[in-house]
Amino acid sequence: MKLTILRLTTLSDQDIIDLGKIWPEYPADTLQPDATHMLYAACFNERLLGAVRVTVNGQRAMLDSLRIRDLTRRRGVGLYLIEELLARHPEITHWEMSDQGVEDRAVMNAFMQALGFSPCAHGWQR
């Protein structure tokens, strides 16, 4: 089975279960994506291993709530998810990742720098 990156446009019952494991703090009815609030997820064996929210505003996009499930961390999943999402939106010239809710700032900082982002006021930018 191959790891794939999906933009979720409608959520299946299974997606809602998987997203509930990724984001136990978010009620299911707050997750519905739309044209400007996108959800991208990394999928393996028909299960979502991690996800991120993307809010687009013109040529700028804000990322938040990136989380890869504990058991699959440090295997390149996060890097693949973000690199693929950036590649699918060449129209975006400015990317930011919010630091809101980040569990471990040092880990997130190392990860964002691996992606070529640098620290800014409320997170990281590129």
Ligand code: ACO
């Ligand atoms: N320590 C140091 N460097 C790291 C670490 C770490 N623990 N994790 C990643 N990196 C860096 C390394 O350079 C790594 O490359 P390497 O493994 O070749 O050295 C590079 O980032 C890429 O790592 P990936 O394996 O792609 O990262 P992973 O898939 O584990 O995802 C992430 C990284 C997203 C930071 C993950 O650890 C995670 O989800 N952490 C929790 C993030 C968080 O706080 N989310 C909550 C937001 S609020 C909310 O969701 C409601």
Ligand code: MG
């Ligand atoms: Mg991983």
